[in-house]
Amino acid sequence: MYAAERHEAIAGAVREHGRVSVLDLAAQFDVTGETIRRDLAALERTGHVHRVHGGAVDPGLTTLDAGERPLTQRITEHSEAKIAIGIAAQQFLPTAGGSVFFDAGTTTYQAARALTDPRELTLATNALGIAATLAKLPAVNLHLIGGRLRGLTQASVGADTVAAIAKLRISVAFVGTNGLSARHGCSTPDPDEAAVKSAIVACANRVVVLADSSKFNSDELVSFAPLSEVDVIVTDSDADPADIARLTEQGIEVVTA
Structure with a gap:
């Protein structure tokens, strides 16, 4: 898969689910986490995603939604x-x-x-x-x-x-x-x-x-x-x-x- 195709797929996943994680995307596309972080950085520059720790969210989410989440949610991640x-x-x-x-x-x-x-x-x-x-x-x-x-x-x-x-x-x-x-x-x-x-x-x-x-x-x-x-x-x-x-x-x- 070319980078442009991967970018389109990632942007679509963010639109559909609201949030994506680096680890999940790396496994899905069989690439390194560093590659996914570069993809997310490129998508953020074009306004398709907003990067947060561990992944990215839909830029249309509120600051609270996109930022820090409660301890009860974070404790089950990774x-x-x-x-x-x-x-x-x-x-x-x-x-x-x-x-x-x-x-x-x-x-x-x-x-x-x-x-x-x-x-x-x-x-x-x-x-x-x-x-x-x-x-x-x-x-x-x-x-x-x-x-x-x-x-x-x-x-x-x-x-x-x-x-x-x-x-x-x-x-x-x-x-x-x-x-x-x-x-x-x-x-x-x-x-x-x-x-x-x-x-x-x-x-x-x-x-x-x-x-x-x-x-x-x-x-x-x-x-x-x-x-x-x-x-x-x-x-x-x-x-x-x-x-x-x-x-x-x-x-x-x-x-x-």
């Missing part, structure tokens, strides 16, 4: 990849006596679920669901960071949250992201969430970004960390080798689950 990433992230836990911050997000939630190590750790999070999961562990000292609760993500945000995080010195931070690109680093749709994520990155000795491959080569509204501030990226096995190579060239350790 669930197998996220579970695998959460398990792989356990290798970056600090030694006993260390501290870990779990950023809000569906992939960081899987990292919290996978934590069964009995070593004594101090854990912190600004996410209600993650806090509830970590609270079940017997040997941890858990801190739930307060602030204004954002219903869409069930996470604390705002000036009080940022100020509380800024006082911490964390061994390892598991950070989620909605977009990941070489030019803009890590990004997310909401400015308040971005401010919290920036504070988490700044307080951590080691930053481990947990992101499935659908987040690669996409940008959201607000950048919260350049790639120079990221030490490790844990992603899934569908990540494009070319993307991994570019990240590795920038000194980032990339682990595929």
Whole structure:
């Protein structure tokens, strides 16, 4: 299939279904995710689609429809990849006596679920669901960071949250992201969430970004960390080798689950 034919088919799918994903399109057309992202970029320039993290939507959708979706919807997307990433992230836990911050997000939630190590750790999070999961562990000292609760993500945000995080010195931070690109680093749709994520990155000795491959080569509204501030990226096995190579060239350790 020629690129023009693929573009026409993708545009038709967006018109019919309202939304398409990079992973589904790559499988459908038997091409790489990077090829599909180039296709979507070309279609966006001509006004046929609006790119969002992991795919594209009909440009006629409202900003709310096209942007960030509720946690209950996102938690089921790419669930197998996220579970695998959460398990792989356990290798970056600090030694006993260390501290870990779990950023809000569906992939960081899987990292919290996978934590069964009995070593004594101090854990912190600004996410209600993650806090509830970590609270079940017997040997941890858990801190739930307060602030204004954002219903869409069930996470604390705002000036009080940022100020509380800024006082911490964390061994390892598991950070989620909605977009990941070489030019803009890590990004997310909401400015308040971005401010919290920036504070988490700044307080951590080691930053481990947990992101499935659908987040690669996409940008959201607000950048919260350049790639120079990221030490490790844990992603899934569908990540494009070319993307991994570019990240590795920038000194980032990339682990595929």
